Amino acid sequence: MDHNQLVNIVKETVSEVLMQQEQSQQKEIPIGVSNRHVHLSKAAVERLFGKGYELTKLKPLSQPGQFACNETVTVIGPKGKLQNVRILGPARGDTQVEVSLNDGFVLGIKPPIRNSGDIEGTPAFTLQGPKGQLKVKKGLICAARHIHMHTDEATYFGVNDGDYVDVYLPGERSVTLHQTLIRVSPNFKLEMHIDFDEANAANVKNGQVGFLMNAGAE
Known part of the structure; x- marks a missing residue:
């Protein structure tokens, strides 16, 4: 083993140890993978x-009071459609569809990356249900990644809503993953x-954990 190889091994070892130390000092964040809904x-x-x-x-979701419904709909775009898209309850004030960027290619729509509920100026789409069809003028988004926290958890992590x-x-x-929004509410988990x-x-699955690397308001 030459000198350069030894130096590289030492660097890799030190880097791994530092990462493990940083993880042990940071508090774990459980990960939930959201399908289109x-x-x-x-x-x-x-x-x-x-x-x-x-x-x-159908079943409760991780956030208190939220649930997956038995009902599904078809989301229709200019070039294609997504069938059997799950509805999440309870009913809201505004209709909103959350898809991935890849889903947007299927629909023929480029969904903007937005925080849930921020639907002004977002693309139109059509929904098909068993009893009728509905053309919606706005509300199709790719949801920006975010972390739900209870107020006590936000205090524990030293972060604030926003x-x-x-x-x-x-x-x-x-x-x-950078630019991950913190959302705080006494109703969140x-x-x-x-x-x-x-x-x-x-290559992340439901139930895995991530580690908070830093915090600070934008």
């Missing part, structure tokens, strides 16, 4: 499923949400 207003529910229809619960942080995802395809594109890039 739809949030419907009450009026949209009735348009697609019939007057007076109420969404039915801060942006970096999150390290370890593994064979380890990555650091700690979990980072990323979409399928991001999860596949890092």
Whole structure:
């Protein structure tokens, strides 16, 4: 083994030890991988499923009060459609569809990367349900990655609602995800949400953990 090889091995070893130390000092963030889904207003529910229809619960989600519904719809774009897209409940004030950038290629729509609920100026789309079709003027987005935190958890991590942080995802395809929004509410439970594109890039599955690397308001 020559001198340069030895130096490289030492550098790699030191780097690994420092990363392990940094991880041990940082607190873990559980990861949730979000598939494409739809949030419907009450009026949209009735348009697609019939007057007076109420969404039915399939299973609870990680965030308190949120649930996946038995019902699905088809999302239709200029070039294609996504079938059996799960509805998440309960009903919201505005209808919104969250897809990956790859899903956008299928639909023929370029979804802007937005925080959930920020739908002004976003693309139009069409929804098909068992009882009708609905053309929606705005609301198709690729949801920006974010971390839900309870207020106590935010205090524990030393962050505030609206801060942006970096999150390290370890593994064979380890990555650091920058500009991750912190969302704080007494109704939230700690979990980072990323979409399928991001999860596949890092080979991350539901239930794995990431590590908060820094914190600070933008």
